[in-house]
Amino acid sequence: MHYERINRLARIANAKRYLEIGVFNGSTFSGVDVDFRVGVDPTFHFDYAAIANDRTHFHPLPSDEFFRTARYEPFDLIFLDGLHTYEQTLRDFISSLAFAHDRTIWLIDDTVPNDSFSALPDQERCYRLRRSIGNGDWSWMGDVFKVVYFIRTMMKFYHFRTFGGHGQTVVWSDPRIVEDFVGTPVAEIGRMSYEDFIETHRETMNLVEDEKIFADVQSFISSSSPASGLMAIFKSRS
Numbered sequence: 001m002h003y004e005r006i007n008r009l010a011r012i013a014n015a016k017r018y019l020e021i022g023v024f025n026g027s028t029f030s031g032v033d034v035d036f037r038v039g040v041d042p043t044f045h046f047d048y049a050a051i052a053n054d055r056t057h058f059h060p061l062p063s064d065e066f067f068r069t070a071r072y073e074p075f076d077l078i079f080l081d082g083l084h085t086y087e088q089t090l091r092d093f094i095s096s097l098a099f100a101h102d103r104t105i106w107l108i109d110d111t112v113p114n115d116s117f118s119a120l121p122d123q124e125r126c127y128r129l130r131r132s133i134g135n136g137d138w139s140w141m142g143d144v145f146k147v148v149y150f151i152r153t154m155m156k157f158y159h160f161r162t163f164g165g166h167g168q169t170v171v172w173s174d175p176r177i178v179e180d181f182v183g184t185p186v187a188e189i190g191r192m193s194y195e196d197f198i199e200t201h202r203e204t205m206n207l208v209e210d211e212k213i214f215a216d217v218q219s220f221i222s223s224s225s226p227a228s229g230l231m232a233i234f235k236s237r238s
């Protein structure tokens with residue numbers, strides 16, 4: 001279950017505040033063991049009002065509207081699992097930076113498409129094309145993988161590792177300044193096909209064993225203190 005991975009990250013990060021973008025029927029959200037939880041979805045598939053309380057908030061809104069209107073103290077753990085397109089998930093990630101602190105951990109869902117259909121940004125087209133050849137697979141990851149390429153190219157203060165399967169990428173703001181420049185030119189990222197992904201994902205996604213990812217996040221959390229993050233470095237240099 002997704003929430004087991006999220007709860008493991010929450011324990012490592014000592015998370016007290018959790019944000020989930022894209023909640024659907026709450027199967028992950030309801031299992032997340034964090035004191036204060038906020039869920040955002042334009043179409044919740046459960047009676048969210050019945051379980052909302054002081055420590056469990058729901059916003060029946062598209063994420064863009066939530067980020068534009070909501071005001072919250074920073075979250076410790078943010079799960080991005082809303083609309084699975086590059087454009088929307090990248091916007092969700094960037095918008096969520098204003099709801100984060102130096103030690104916030106992100107988990108971005110569905111970063112490893114399983115075939116060329118699943119990597120299409122248009123969900124209906126993915127299903128229509130699969131059905132046209134008698135393929136009954138209902139998986140759809142969209143082109144969320146491009147967000148990871150974007151972070152690698154453009155946001156080099158952020159480190160990331162990707163869990164295998166359908167791909168979940170953990171991101172955190174690493175205070176070390178990375179001097180080398182690696183990545184896919186940003187103009188090319190939006191045009192990437194599934195085949196481009198297959199050719200390049202091994203060196204790009206940082207796909208590693210689950211336990212190595214947990215250990216790396218633990219090491220980051222242990223080595224950083226609330227005052228030692230990226231902003232602290234900038235402040236100390238200015």
Ligand SMILES: C[S@@+](CC[C@H](N)C(=O)[O-])C[C@H]1O[C@@H](n2cnc3c(N)ncnc32)[C@H](O)[C@@H]1O
Pocket residue numbers: 002020021022023024025026027028029040041042043044061062063064081082083088
């Ligand atoms: C894959 S489901 C989420 C699953 C859920 N996180 C879980 O693990 O059980 C994706 C959800 O994103 C929601 N969604 C679609 N567009 C969205 C948007 N613009 N902002 C927020 N959520 C969105 C859909 O309504 C859907 O419920």
